[in-house]
Each structure stands twice: as C-alpha cells, then as structure tokens.
Amino acid sequence: MAAAPEAQRASGAPAASEAAPTDVTSPGGTSPAVAHRARPAVPATHPAPDGEQHPGVDLAVRTAGLTKRFRTGQLAVDGVDLAVPRGAVYGFLGPNGSGKTTTIRMLLGLVTPTAGRAWLLGEAMPEGSARVLPRVGALVEGPAFQPYLTGAANLERLDAADATVDARGSRARVGTALERVGLMAAAGKRYRQYSLGMKQRLGLAAALLRPRDLVVLDEPTNGLDPQGTREVRALVRELADDGATVLVSSHLLAEIDQVCSHVGVMSRGRLLVQGEREALVASRAGTATLTTTPAGEALVATALPGAASVAGVEPGADGAVVLTLALGEAPFEALAPALVAGGVPVLGLAQVRPSLEDVFVELTGEGFDVAR
Numbered sequence: 016m017a018a019a020p021e022a023q024r025a026s027g028a029p030a031a032s033e034a035a036p037t038d039v040t041s042p043g044g045t046s047p048a049v050a051h052r053a054r055p056a057v058p059a060t061h062p063a064p065d066g067e068q069h070p071g072v073d074l075a076v077r078t079a080g081l082t083k084r085f086r087t088g089q090l091a092v093d094g095v096d097l098a099v100p101r102g103a104v105y106g107f108l109g110p111n112g113s114g115k116t117t118t119i120r121m122l123l124g125l126v127t128p129t130a131g132r133a134w135l136l137g138e139a140m141p142e143g144s145a146r147v148l149p150r151v152g153a154l155v156e157g158p159a160f161q162p163y164l165t166g167a168a169n170l171e172r173l174d175a176a177d178a179t180v181d182a183r184g185s186r187a188r189v190g191t192a193l194e195r196v197g198l199m200a201a202a203g204k205r206y207r208q209y210s211l212g213m214k215q216r217l218g219l220a221a222a223l224l225r226p227r228d229l230v231v232l233d234e235p236t237n238g239l240d241p242q243g244t245r246e247v248r249a250l251v252r253e254l255a256d257d258g259a260t261v262l263v264s265s266h267l268l269a270e271i272d273q274v275c276s277h278v279g280v281m282s283r284g285r286l287l288v289q290g291e292r293e294a295l296v297a298s299r300a301g302t303a304t305l306t307t308t309p310a311g312e313a314l315v316a317t318a319l320p321g322a323a324s325v326a327g328v329e330p331g332a333d334g335a336v337v338l339t340l341a342l343g344e345a346p347f348e349a350l351a352p353a354l355v356a357g358g359v360p361v362l363g364l365a366q367v368r369p370s371l372e373d374v375f376v377e378l379t380g381e382g383f384d385v386a387r
C-alpha cells in the first residue's frame with residue numbers, strides 16, 4: 016500500500032510516523048441508521064456508469080468509472096464500477112499493487128479521483144462527506160496515532176475529536192472498542208511499543224468507536240498472526256450480524272474468502288469481476304479427482320464424457336494413480352457412469368469445488384500474490 020502525500024488523512028489528522036487507521040468521522044453528521052440485512056445479488060459484470068445498472072438493489076457503496084492516475088503517470092485505478100449491496104460483506108480482492116487502497120481512499124474522500132464518481136450510503140462523495148462519514152468506520156493505512164500516547168489515550172483522543180457523540184460516554188466507548196478487538200491487556204502501553212498486530216487492532220478499535228452503517232477495512236489482517244486473523248474474521252461476521260455493510264480488502268484470498276457474501280476482484284487497476292461469492296464460484300468449471308489403477312489410467316481419456324479432460328496425473332497410495340479431471344461443461348454426475356461404462360476401475364472419485372483463487376487464476380492467468 017503506497018502512502019503518498021495525497022493519500023493522507025482528510026483533515027485534522029494528528030501526525031505520527033506509524034501506519035494507523037484513518038477515522039473518517041467528521042462533525043455534523045446524521046445519526047446512524049440501521050442497514051437492513053438483505054443480501055441481493057449483483058451481476059458479475061461491469062455496470063454502465065449511469066446509476067441505473069442495479070435496479071432494486073440498495074447499494075451501500077457504488078462507484079461509476081472511478082479512475083486515478085497519479086502524477087507519476089501511474090494509472091492505479093482504471094474505470095472501476097463497484098457495487099456493494101447493503102448488508103453485504105464484500106471482499107475487495109486483488110494482488111499487491113492492483114489498486115485496492117487507492118480505490119478505498121477515493122471512496123473515503125482521501126484521494127481525489129482523476130475521473131468518475133463515488134457514492135457512500137446513497138450520498139455522493141465528497142459533497143456528502145459531512146453527512147455520511149460519521150456513519151462510516153474505516154481502517155486505512157495512514158498516520159493517525161500518537162506514538163507517545165497509550166492505545167487507550169489515542170482512542171480517547173480520536174473519540175474527543177468526534178463532535179457527533181456525547182463526550183460523557185467516551186471512556187465506555189473506548190473500553191468497548193478495545194475489548195472488541197482483544198486489546199484490553201495492552202490498553203495502557205504506549206503506541207510506539209505496540210507490535211504491528213497490536214497497531215492493527217488499535218486501528219480496528221478506532222473504526223469501531225461508535226456503531227457504523229458501513230465499515231471499510233483495508234487489509235485488516237496485515238501483521239496479525241493466525242489467531243489474530245481468525246479474530247478479525249469473527250469481528251467482520253459480528254459487524255455484519257449487527258447489520259453493518261463491510262467492505263474488506265485483502266491480497267490474501269484465503270483469509271477473507273470464508274466471510275464474504277460478495278467479492279470484487281481487482282487486477283492492474285481494473286475490476287475484473289464482482290458479484291455474489293457463491294455465484295462466482297459456481298459459474299466456473301470445476302474439477303474432480305479420480306483414483307484408479309495404472310491399467311485404468313490408460314482408458315480414462317476415451318471414457319470421459321465429451322467436455323471433460325485429464326488435467327494431471329500423480330501416483331497414489333498402494334500403486335494406484337490419481338488423476339485430476341477438468342470437467343469443462345460436463346456435470347460431475349456424468350463422470351462415474353461414463354468411466355464405469357468405459358471399463359475404468361473407479362477406486363475413488365471426488366468433486367473439487369473451485370476456490371476463489373482458482374477463479375482468480377482463471378480470470379487473470381496469473382497467481383494471486385503478483386505485484387507489478
């Protein structure tokens with residue numbers, strides 16, 4: 016994630032040298048509204064930038080042709096049309112450098128787009144910032160915490176800067192937020208003594224200082240150990256269960272895959288595909304593994320139904336052979352009868368559902384952790 020002068024905190028940011036969250040809360044906002052829990056489908060296609068592309072779908076985040084070309088000439092985000100339904104947990108996925116952070120910064124009004132528009136909770140950005148940002152909690156990289164203050168004191172400071180909340184409840188809000196991210200034990204430690212994982216947790220706590228309708232988390236598992244990563248996943252689930260829409264970015268598919276209702280996949284500044292996670296995975300051809308004998312292996316290719324083919328062969332246990340079969344258009348149910356009819360001894364046959372990573376590789380022809 017690049018930290019550029021342009022990508023700093025929107026206003027009134029306390030300076031610090033460490034990566035920390037940006038609280039995009041601004042004074043004068045409306046009171047939180049309860050987002051409904053419906054998770055409508057969004058077509059896995061690129062919508063047209065006319066605002067009419069998702070009739071009947073209530074979107075918490077929408078962009079049309081969002082584009083950023085930096086002064087260096089780098090086209091970091093190239094005509095992105097995001098559609099995040101209210102109540103969704105939207106996994107914003109893509110390799111390092113694919114433009115996720117820049118997109119998120121534009122959404123929050125921290126970076127000015129070169130072209131295109133963005134709407135948060137129905138409000139055009141940046142015009143609607145004052146109204147909408149109090150309802151949005153965000154964890155994005157950028158300076159915000161004071162290194163010499165404790166974690167709790169940093170949160171109290173951020174809380175005090177929020178003119179839309181009652182100052183008397185500050186201690187309770189800070190305590191609840193610290194509790195929620197598992198940071199109570201380190202609450203009295205100075206920020207500069209925090210580990211990366213603790214800093215990340217404090218950033219999350221800052222985003223959750225008050226109830227939010229939309230929570231935007233940029234790489235929230237950065238610096239966390241497996242236990243911390245599991246806790247973040249649980250937190251994301253909890254936020255969604257409370258009715259919030261969550262937009263969460265990651266370059267590590269597997270970490271986020273399990274909690275997403277929707278996904279958007281970025282590559283080289285472009286949104287390759289977005290939609291309901293299940294629909295995306297189901298739309299891709301699956302594979303199957305077949306265990307057979309060496310004699311059976313020779314018969315497989317001719318026995319397979321039309322669209323299926325052999326994609327790989329490996330030795331199995333006890334002299335058996337394990338073949339990976341690409342199903343193509345063939346339904347999995349068609350395999351066993353065809354193999355048996357072709358005289359192939361079927362010692363084992365299992366369907367392998369494509370993972371989100373498989374979908375990505377199929378779309379881009381490259382692995383997920385590719386930087387450019």
Ligand SMILES: Nc1ncnc2c1ncn2[C@@H]1O[C@H](COP(=O)(O)OP(=O)(O)OP(=O)(O)O)[C@@H](O)[C@H]1O
Pocket residue numbers: 016017018019020021022085086087089090091109110111112113114115116117118234265266387
């Ligand atoms: N301020 C900037 N000036 C010039 N180029 C930038 C700036 N910020 C980002 N970039 C470039 O824009 C591209 C997209 O970067 P961005 O940080 O948005 O990607 P990302 O998907 O968030 O990556 P990561 O997963 O590593 O955080 C990268 O090539 C990056 O080097």
